Amino acid sequence: MFAGYETLITTIALGAILAYSFHVVLMAGQLSLGQAGFASLAAYVATLVVPTEPLFGSLSPVIVGLPVGAAVGAAAAFLVGMPVLRLRGVFLAIGTIAFGEMVRVFMNNAEWTNGALGMRVEKWVTFDFAWIVVAVLAYLFWRLGPSRTGRAFAAVREDELAASSMGVNVVRTRMLSFTASGAIAGVYGVMFAYFYGRITPATFDFGLTVDGLITAVLGGYLVFFGPILGSGFLTAVPEIQDAVGLEAGWIHPLVTGLLLLAVILFLPGGLSTIFNRLRRVPAAPDPGRTPPDGLDPLPDRGTEIARLRGLGKAYGAVQAVRDIDLEIRSGEVLGVIGPNGAGKTTLVNMISGLEAPTSGEGEVLGVRLAATGGAHRFAQAGVSRTFQHSKLFDRLTVLDNVLVGTHAVSKSTYLRRLLWLPSARRDERRALALAWAQLERVGLADRANLRPGALSYGDQRRLEIARALAAHPTLLILDEPAAGMNHVEAAELSGLIRGLAEDGVTVLFIEHNVKMVLDTCTRLVVLNFGEVIAEGDPSEVAADPAVVEAYLGTEDIEDGEVEHV
């Protein structure tokens, strides 16, 4: 079928495998560029284990090399990842490049690799073998996309803080993508060695890394076959130039460079943009469906769900919050007010696990505040929150944003999706139903397929609430949810919060709109200079002279509309 083009088309497969090792880290937003090093390690180790004769008469011996290569690549990535994954962005990129170069120099100087002279092996990788490997990878990524793990990758890419507040274990997700990238790079290294029959340390240089990155970005992250698109494009361009009779030489890299530039500038999301509309738009579930089952019941009304004792937080010499004693009981709507800089956000950041206190102790839904380990543990225990400045996942649809919210209350589906188990489909449907229910609850169901950027400011706040609700929270924390809303919207929001309380959800919310706070909450806490200055029944607290004092000179408390900055 491809007579005369087998090698050419096989190089597309190899390029795609390399690009997949970048695709997986780009999906999770990690600019990791150590793939050349992982590939090199895997390729050289594989030469030690791959038999020199076909297995069972005719089976390609590289089959032995692939798992070994993947394991070597994954193990190396894991070990490198432990120190370097603390880094972000360009720092991560340069750190991993440094690792790749270190491997290259090492291989060049080692005796067993034959140094710069390289090694020659049999060419065991054939056309169909290479494409089967690509097909397997494509399958793995096809099933990954709309799974819980795939959504976690996307969430980490878009906003790590918001992702962890939705129960995603960010450290683990980043390490997962990094290790997977190492494994795929390892597979590439082995495939490379046994396709070309030759490896030298210089094969796996910085140029290879750049090629892989270009292929992955060019193909795009929007569809699972992006790397194949990218590799196909880059392989086809020189061939087409040949076919139209452009003379070999400088014109070729010039045209390739210009085309690459054009694609990057005019197709955000790379070539996958062209195929993006092929993605199925999930339809709203039947209106008459039953509510999602299997959600844990919320604790009985009045149960203590949080207890803080002498809690404080200092940033260097600045004491943002001091000596806070507070209990939160199930079913209440607890309002927190206070002037700017009073420590409100610091307090809720501690309660939701984003920041560790520097003094005192506390426990929220059984999770100790002082413990390190990230916000995702609080989310999994039933704390869910919104942020003062919306932290939505900008490149996901409204529905996908809310689906990330279900992370804490759903089970991993990826492995079961690979095997097409019906239970995975059931779990995904359940998550979808949960997400739709929240969209309907906040009135955004008709905008499910838009991007957050296309929503009005008030709708963005509502979307964030829907996302938080999708986690089926015991304790919902809202940080200035009404900021930027008009009176009508604020009143609607107030109704929504009271409705949630009736359903048994405990709500803690910070708000500057004092009128709305008084209308909504069942208990009020006032902070000033990091301390609780009043606490109790809203109307009584509002009349407290200390509270009036705190607000004096800024706003008249009875008037309601206070600054929204």
Place this chain on the structure above:
Amino acid sequence: MRLKTSSGAALAAAALLATAACVSETGADTTSDSALSGAGAGEECTIDETVKLGAVFSLTEAAAFAGEYQKQGLELAVEELNAAGGIQYELILEDDGTTLDGSTVAFEKLINRDEVSAIIGPTLSGMAFSTYTDAQSAGVPALGVSTTAEGIPEIGDYIFRASVPEQVALAASIPAAKATLDMQKVAVLHDSADEFTASAYNTITDELRDQNIEIVVDESFGTTDTDFSAQLGKVLEEEVDAVILSALPGATVPLVKQARDLGITAPIVGGNAFNSPVLVGALGDAAEGLIVGGAWSAASETTGNAEFISAFTAKYDREPDQFAAQAYTGAYLIDQAIRADCDANRESIKDNLGQILEFDSILGPISIDEGGEVTQTPVVQIIRDGAFTIL
């Protein structure tokens, strides 16, 4: 690690699937085209059909400095051969971009799609190790014109080379330098990251041992290094009779320049990569006294050399170098092999390339044996007054 275990499982599944991907042996295509064989023999040979000749050179990226000369030398030769009549050649030239995949893909195109009679190239030995196994299994004769690494002709009976292996060039230049300079103690500097120079380094140390010359400084550097003063500093600390250098042209110029700048006056001896007129131009006075072993010299009075140089200079407005001369010779060798039986089929070229004896070329008398290896007397030159002079 969820994904890790799953990709492990998936790889196992891939292994099962891959039972379909069996190792297949593609036999050499030995069918011959009668239109490619003609009447007459030797100079009288006439073939009606145009003979397709493929060439793969590195015309862009790192090795383009060599590839461009090779392209020009080869084009000049094909032009001359076509003008001579009897056989018309069509040259199909591919650029491998100095990459392994580019080279492999180019070989596939020439072998399977263009169905050329023979292939000249690639530029670098590193790529030849991969592409020549393809040419071998497809049964296409391939002639290397710059692939000097050890083990190239051993790839198979379809693989030949017209480029004197590095060890032969060095084996000539080191004794010649020893005789001229009375070398007892030398410094050896080599590029340890490049396979060509690393291979040459092995040859150099063997040859020095055979000649009982002591290596007092042994330093290396990387292909893209720009500063060699630290290595040269070590040379400066010792008394050496000569510095033996194994470097690509990119590093040769700065290295020699920095050596002279730092006050190293010992003669510098090098191999094939030194053999370029660009070197003299870039180094100026610093080039004086360099000793270069190679396959060709502009100063050689070999048959047709003066004509070659003037034709090349007229056509391309620059002087040829060894790469151009070897590529030029390569075309004549293939022409010779075709004319032997007046047959441009792959099998016939293969049979006759291995029987070329004392062909009178611009490189001097040149022979290729059945194993594909070239035999030719290397030339040792010294740069005096800004020109290559035969030592």
Place this chain on the structure above:
Amino acid sequence: MAQQLANGVFAGSIYTLFAIGFTLVFGILRHLNLAHPAIFTAGAFVGIEVATRTEIPVWILFPVIAAFGALAGVLVERIAFRPLRGRDDEHFAGLISSVALGGVVIALLQARYGTEPQSFPQEYFPNQLFEFAGIRVTLTQLVTLGLALVLMLGLAWLVSATPLGRAMRAVAENPTAATVVGVNVGRVTAGTYALSSGLGAIAGALLALNLGQAGRELGASIELIGFAVIILGGLGSLWGAMAAGVILGLAEALTIHLFDSTWKSLVAFALLFAVLVLRPRGLFGHVKVREV
């Protein structure tokens, strides 16, 4: 030994000049401009051509090269970065578009100058050797070091004491706020690119002068060293880049002197890796561009 240290300093001064272009653009605009090595290379080729054709003296040649580099830098920003502004994938896409543009520049260099390395005319620059206390130094090395120092001090002055410098620091701090207070961000961006590429082009020509020739891989050969310098010095730190360039030059020279040259290339990357892991903001990371 002293000779080796001197060599390290000279090598380091070129690393610094090259890396400063990276770090300036990154520190102020958060762009990693991967077309920088290509501009560096182009600076060398253009310098050689101008020198060959006009035989103007060196002190006129360098401003000419700087002007060329500045213009090229502005074009790089216009073509490869500005169209991406505000896009979700601005940072990834910027890496790729600048790599692509760099490839285009290198292809154009091959179109104009062919595949052979180019060199300055013989006798264009006097080749003199000085000896101080047993250390041999060439005139080229001295000029390189001197020019690097002058340019660095000039840049530091420009960033700290001129209106453009103040605007640059404002943009580095917060581009949105800078716009609000009336800084013309477009002009600052162009100015930053012009400065960084102007310096890069001069660095390229200086390296070509030191090497005796310039090939198209000139920039690529120093690119990774440039990364090491900017991380060691702390991204965006001018003084840090200076110190790191020299430290790296010294470390390489010492490795060869004390150990074995085969491991030299490992030093830069091992050092870089260690610094990233132990002190991600770099050895001098607290000295940001905005604080210069």
